[in-house]
Amino acid sequence: MTRYAANLSTMYREHDFSDRFGAAARDGFTAVELMFPYPYPARRLGKLLQEHGLRQVLFNSPPGDWNAGDRGCAAIPGREAEFREGFCKAVEYASVLECPRIHAMAGLMPQDANRARFRATYLENLAWAAERAAPAGVDVLIEPIAQRNIPGYFLNRQEEAHAIVAELDKPNLKVMMDLFHCQMAEGDLTGNLRRYLGARPSRVGHIQVASVPGRHEPDAGEINYPYVFELIDELGYSGWIGLEYIPKGSTSEGLGWLDAQSATAH
Secondary structure, eight states, rough: OOOOEEEETTTTTTTTTHHHHHHHHHHHEEEEEEETTTTOOOOHHHHHHHHHTTTEEEOOOOOGGGTOOOOOOOTTTTTTTHHHHHHHHHHHHHHHHOOEEEEEEEBBBOSSOOOHHHHHHHHHHHHHHHHHHHGGGGGEEEEEEEOTSSBBBOOHHHHHHHHHHHHHOOOOOEEEEHHHHHHHTOOOOOHIIIISSSSSSEEEEEEOOOTTTTOOTTHHHHOOOHHHHHHHHHOOOOOOOEEEOOOSSOOOGGGHHHHHHHHHHH
């Protein structure tokens, strides 16, 4: 059965951050994800999770200077030490929060850059990260992100991501399929889900959803999510689906789609 995790960076923003955990729990969620936990002490977050009966299922590695435009640095030559220091910090947080997944953000590549050099850096850093995360029982995820949403982001298509995972062949290196970005960048959601989620073994480690093009609740727009969720179940996916969407209004009031989906699933 499909399991949903509330993204507390995009949802419940009508609440102070520490109050979002309780709000999600009251709406019936048992798992959450975050973009970046680092502004808050890991033990404080752990207490919030425990207090509200929640599991942390995903967060990102440090992005660099987000306000200056950084979107990670795993693929950026010359920033290897920065990536590895940040990833070690992420593993420390994952250990405290008992979080089994870290998304290693690739970063931006200038148009005139040598792509082969960026790719080599990315693969070297990912191999190191997978080995560093394995003793903690943590999966390292990579996520194709549409150029339309983050211009210049290094990794954009499912085929690219799965080729990298296959080449490195690390058991705990997997792909995050964000269906919003997949639709924006290449479409063919059914084909991509059948190709990669239906593979045996599948190297899809997490799924995220949002409507297209608005990135709101998955109940409108050009993706037929009831069909997509049914297909995900049909393909045997047993992981979490992260709700990385921006509610149109009150988060709780916008969860009617989830009630309807749950009723259909039962």
